[in-house]
Amino acid sequence: MNKTFFNLIQDVQKEGRCHHCGGCVTFCSAINYGALELDDDGKPRFGTIEKCIECGLCYPICPETNELNQEIxxxxxxxxxxxxxxxxxxxxxxxxxxxxxxxxxxxxxxxxTHLLDTGRINGAIVSKNTEQGRVPFLATTSQELVESAGSCFNHSHGMTQLSEAYTTFSPSIKALGKLRAEMPGRIAFVGTPCQINAMRKMQALGIVPSDSIDYCFGLFCSGNFSFDSKAFKLIEEKYQFEYADVEKINIKETFIFSLASGRQIEVPLDDLRDLKRGACEFCRDFSAEYADISFGGLGAEQGWTTAITRTPTGKAVMALAMEKVLTPWQHREDIKAITHAENKVISACKEKEQRAKQHARTNEIGDVRFAL
Ligand SMILES: Cc1cc2nc3c(=O)[nH]c(=O)nc-3n(C[C@H](O)[C@H](O)[C@H](O)COP(=O)(O)OP(=O)(O)OC[C@H]3O[C@@H](n4cnc5c(N)ncnc54)[C@H](O)[C@@H]3O)c2cc1C
Ligand code: SF4
Ligand code: SF4
Ligand code: SF4
Structure with a gap:
């Protein structure tokens, strides 16, 4: 018998592992009939349970189940x-x-932008900061891609973005459902490790529009953090700075707020633990293990990106990019810097795996399932 959304409730939601990616709702075979819906917090639930046709699609697609992992x-x-x-x-x-x-x-x-300008892709699913939080969209011009880069804040919106709600979360998998119709093929997808995992599951199942995704670019991930005005105020007081001055946010080993004055405030991730999505505590994938290329700031100097190429496709993209649009760290042969970056990433992977195991033990979850 197929496992259905009922089993997702038991195995994922009740264990606190649902991170609201929306994959189950977006790709539910009976979504047009209202079998599933999202509650006000973005958490999936049965709309009308009788309308579930028990096709069993939502269970394997969920990045929190172990289904399809072997195949991927x-x-x-x-x-x-x-x-x-x-x-x-x-x-x-x-x-x-x-x-x-x-x-x-x-x-x-x-x-x-290089892939787009050279006709290798028609667009990319990326996300941008808006007053409603990070919103995923299909960027089809270089300008749109550049607008999606980074975490800079548009202060013309006043402080609403930053002081009332700021989240690193972007529901990019949910966006796929909406974008299905307008997807022209040859698309790149950028996402956190769990989103890359969901994408690989869809590709394994041949679910439209995952067949349009030619490149999966993963981001290293310590977790999704959401700030409200109360949290911002506490951090502001503790670390003695004003959010109005924040120009950029980076996550590496710490949460780094870069101020307009050039000053940098580093907040240990443990200080922000309460702001991290609970489901992220169960996740063991730091480095987007199923991506074509995984990217992060960890191990690199400020203003540089560490990248791990994982597939032949990723290797070809990176080789071309290094030739045309990227500057390699000082000398490409600076083995020490590269080894340093690699060691840092491996330590972070180990640490995240340990924490996930510990968290599962603390929560007395016997059948340990991770995001992979
Ligand atoms: C939730 C989260 C946690 C992270 N944690 C770490 C960490 O602990 N350590 C570390 O080294 N790096 C972490 N990163 C990755 C890091 O912040 C950078 O994205 C990465 O180094 C690439 O930098 P860049 O300047 O090359 O990318 P950019 O050129 O700035 O491009 C970044 C791309 O990512 C897209 N994007 C941004 N946020 C999201 C999102 N939430 N979902 C999907 N796509 C998104 C943007 O639209 C853009 O296309 C994290 C990223 C996220 C989103
Ligand atoms: S119809 Fe299929 S995808 Fe939708 S809830 Fe039921 S089992 Fe899941
Ligand atoms: S993690 Fe995603 S796919 Fe799994 S139950 Fe939650 S919203 Fe659905
Ligand atoms: S910690 Fe894991 S579950 Fe949370 S956003 Fe990152 S990859 Fe997804």
Whole structure:
């Protein structure tokens, strides 16, 4: 018998693992009949249980179940312990505008614009900051891609974005459902490890529009953090700065607020634990193990991006980008810097795996399932 949304409630939601990606609702076979819906918090629930046709699609698609993992691992040539690593590099965008706007080195955006400008993709699913939080969208021009880069704040909106609600979460999988009709094919997808995992599951099942996704670019991930005005006030007081001065936010080993004055405030991630989505505590994937290329700031100097190439596709993209649009860290042969970055990423992977195991034990969840 197929596992259905009823089993997702038991195995994922009741265990506190649902991180509201929306995959189950978006791709439910009976969504047009109202079998599933989202509650006010963005959490899926049965709309009308009788309308569920028990097709069993929502269960394997959920990144929090172990279904299809073996198949994905085989498809991806996954290797223990943290996925295949063909190469590690540190780079930044050559284009100054992209570099300034980028979260770290702007490498993701430089690669996306290059793929678009050379006709290798027709667009990319990325996300941008709005007053409603991070909103995913299909960018089809270089300008839109550059607008999606980084975490800079548009202060023309006043402080609403920052002081009332700021979240690193972007419901990019949910966006796929809406974008299904307008997806022209040859698309790149940017997402956190759980989103890349959901995408690989859809590809394994052949669910439209995952067949349009030619490139999966993953982001290292310590978790999704959501700030409300109360949380901002506490941090502001404790770390003695004003949010009005924040120009950029980065997550590496710490949460880094860069101020207009050039000052940087580093807040340990543990200080923000209460602001982290609970489901993220169960997640073991730090480095987007199923991506073509995984990107993060960890291990690189400020203003540079660390990248792990994982698939032949990722390797080809990176080689071309290094030739045309990226500046490699000082000398590409600076083995020490590259080894340093690789070691940092591996330590973060180990630490996240340990924390996830510990969290599962603390919560007395016997059948330990991780985001992979
Ligand atoms: C929730 C979250 C947690 C992270 N945690 C870490 C961490 O602990 N350590 C670390 O080293 N790096 C972390 N990163 C990755 C880091 O913040 C940068 O995204 C990465 O280094 C790439 O930088 P860049 O300058 O090359 O990218 P950019 O050129 O700035 O491009 C970033 C791309 O990511 C897209 N994007 C941004 N946020 C999201 C989102 N929530 N979902 C989907 N797409 C998104 C943007 O639209 C853009 O296309 C995290 C990212 C996110 C979103
Ligand atoms: S119809 Fe299929 S996808 Fe929708 S809730 Fe039922 S089992 Fe899940
Ligand atoms: S994690 Fe995503 S797919 Fe799984 S139950 Fe939650 S919203 Fe649905
Ligand atoms: S910690 Fe895991 S579940 Fe949470 S956003 Fe990151 S990849 Fe997704």
């Amino acid at each position: 691992r085989e498809n991806m040539g996954w290797e223990a312990p943290f996925g295949k690593m063909i190469g590690v590099s540190v780079s930044r965008a050559r284009d100054e505008k992209i570099w300034e706007k980028g979260t770290d080195g702007g490498s993701v955006t430089a690669i996306l």
